[in-house]
Amino acid sequence: MFTGLIQDVGEVEVLESGAEGARLRITTVLGPEIGLGDSVAVNGACLTATAADRNGFETEAMNQTLDVTALGDIEPGARVNLELAMQASDRLGGHIVQGHVDGVGTVLSIEEDGFARRVRVELPDELLRYVVDKGSITLNGVSLTVADLAESWVVVSLIPETLERTNFAQVEPGGKLNVECDIVAKYVERLVAPFAGKDRE
Numbered sequence: 001m002f003t004g005l006i007q008d009v010g011e012v013e014v015l016e017s018g019a020e021g022a023r024l025r026i027t028t029v030l031g032p033e034i035g036l037g038d039s040v041a042v043n044g045a046c047l048t049a050t051a052a053d054r055n056g057f058e059t060e061a062m063n064q065t066l067d068v069t070a071l072g073d074i075e076p077g078a079r080v081n082l083e084l085a086m087q088a089s090d091r092l093g094g095h096i097v098q099g100h101v102d103g104v105g106t107v108l109s110i111e112e113d114g115f116a117r118r119v120r121v122e123l124p125d126e127l128l129r130y131v132v133d134k135g136s137i138t139l140n141g142v143s144l145t146v147a148d149l150a151e152s153w154v155v156v157s158l159i160p161e162t163l164e165r166t167n168f169a170q171v172e173p174g175g176k177l178n179v180e181c182d183i184v185a186k187y188v189e190r191l192v193a194p195f196a197g198k199d200r201e
C-alpha cells in the first residue's frame with residue numbers, strides 16, 4: 001500500500017524489452033532503503049525489486065503491466081516517480097493507493113494559474129464513474145485532488161512543491177499518465193450494485 005506522496009524522481013538507466021516483458025534498472029537515492037522483493041511504485045505501478053544497491057534497483061514489468069499502464073512507452077533516460085510501500089507507522093498524507101493501475105489517461109492541456117499549474121487529463125469512460133469533484137485520484141503515482149470534472153476529462157491543480165518533487169514538470173500535452181481511481185469508490189459500487197438491480201460491468 002502507498003500514499004501517493006512521491007519520495008524521489010528516479011531515472012530509467014537500463015531498459016530491456018522483449019516478448020517476455022521488460023526489465024528495468026532505475027537509479028534513485030532510495031536505493032539503500034530498497035531490499036530484494038520490496039514493492040516500489042514506479043509512476044504509480046507497483047513493481048517488485050529483483051535487485052538493489054545504494055545507487056538504485058532493478059525490476060521487471062510483465063506483459064500484463066505493460067499492456068494496462070503507460071510503462072509500455074517508457075524509454076531509457078525517462079524520469080519516473082518513485083514511492084516505497086508505506087509502513088504501519090507512517091502518516092497517510094495522501095490517500096490509499098494500491099499501485100494497481102486502472103488505465104491510462106492522456107494530457108489534453110496545461111495552463112499556468114498563478115503559482116499553480118492546471119493539467120487537464122482525458123480519462124477512459126470506464127474510469128470516469130469513479131471520479132468526483134474534490135475527490136482523490138492518482139496520476140503517475142501522485143495523490144491529487146480533482147479540481148474540475150466533465151464528461152470526458154478531469155483537471156488537477158499542481159502546486160510548486162508537487163512540480164518540484166515529481167515528474168509532472170516534464171509532462172506535456174499528448175503525454176500518457178497512469179491512472180488509479182479511489183479504491184473506496186470501487187468498493188461502494190460493488191456493494192450497491194445488487195440493490196440497484198444490476199451487476200457491476
